[in-house]
Amino acid sequence: MLVDSHCHLIGSHLDAAGLAGVLERARQAGVSGLVAVATGLAEAREVLALAARRPEVQGCLGVHPHEAGGWNPAVEAELERLLQDPNARFVGETGLDWHYDLAPRPAQEAAFRAQIGLARRRGLPIVVHTRAAPEATLRILAEEGAGQVGGIIHCFSEDLDFARKALDLGFHLSFSGIVTFKNAEPIRAVAAWAPEDRILVETDSPYLAPVPHRGRTNEPAYVTHVAAQVASLRGIPPERLAAATTRNLEALCGWPSCS
Ligand SMILES: [Zn+2]
Numbered sequence: 001m002l003v004d005s006h007c008h009l010i011g012s013h014l015d016a017a018g019l020a021g022v023l024e025r026a027r028q029a030g031v032s033g034l035v036a037v038a039t040g041l042a043e044a045r046e047v048l049a050l051a052a053r054r055p056e057v058q059g060c061l062g063v064h065p066h067e068a069g070g071w072n073p074a075v076e077a078e079l080e081r082l083l084q085d086p087n088a089r090f091v092g093e094t095g096l097d098w099h100y101d102l103a104p105r106p107a108q109e110a111a112f113r114a115q116i117g118l119a120r121r122r123g124l125p126i127v128v129h130t131r132a133a134p135e136a137t138l139r140i141l142a143e144e145g146a147g148q149v150g151g152i153i154h155c156f157s158e159d160l161d162f163a164r165k166a167l168d169l170g171f172h173l174s175f176s177g178i179v180t181f182k183n184a185e186p187i188r189a190v191a192a193w194a195p196e197d198r199i200l201v202e203t204d205s206p207y208l209a210p211v212p213h214r215g216r217t218n219e220p221a222y223v224t225h226v227a228a229q230v231a232s233l234r235g236i237p238p239e240r241l242a243a244a245t246t247r248n249l250e251a252l253c254g255w256p257s258c259s
């Protein structure tokens with residue numbers, strides 16, 4: 001059993017037929033659990049509708065840092081209402097993206113802090129997106145008490161020092177197709193080193209297709225390539241990596257129940 005702990009299944013890249021194909025190919029590849037991530041309220045509603053009819057899909061609901069310019073109390077209230085759905089397993093993705101800066105930094109920070117608060121109120125773990133803002137991300141997680149609920153540093157692309165601090169805060173590290181890219185030696189080093197009970201694998205599809213699909217549209221079936229690479233870096237069989245990452249996801253959010 002292998003799980004994709006972070007994929008985007010809602011959006012203009014996938015119509016209904018495309019989505020059915022993506023889910024079928026995931027099943028055939030042995031990927032039996034998918035955490036579908038919403039980047040805003042409209043997607044959050046669609047993720048919940050999908051999770052209601054597909055038992056292999058569960059939801060991660062939040063407002064992405066790119067969308068943080070629209071954050072306000074009404075958005076927060078509606079997100080909190082949607083998070084009451086039992087298929088909502090995580091709050092996110094939230095965090096800071098100072099590489100693209102698509103929303104003003106103060107708005108990103110306010111939305112991030114508020115969503116950590118929401119996660120604590122709901123008792124749900126957080127999925128963190130961080131890009132070009134490592135110190136601020138760690139500082140805000142610490143200041144807002146995010147360690148009380150924990151969660152995932154998704155699409156891990158920081159260094160060993162950041163990894164240590166995130167683990168100390170109680171977070172898990174999720175590795176994406178980046179571990180298969182040529183210039184990713186520092187990230188491979190973290191993937192080889194991190195404790196087995198704190199690692200996950202993801203596609204972040206439709207982005208970041210792993211080698212040998214690099215440059216094409218990514219999809220959850222390809223998490224098998226990410227898992228194979230992480231297993232080989234750690235010198236363990238792929239089956240052990242699959243079992244560990246599935247167990248780790250379950251420890252975080254109570255799903256999928258594999259026992
Ligand atoms: Zn992200």
Ligand SMILES: [Zn+2]
Nearest residue numbers: 006037093204
């Ligand atoms: Zn994402």
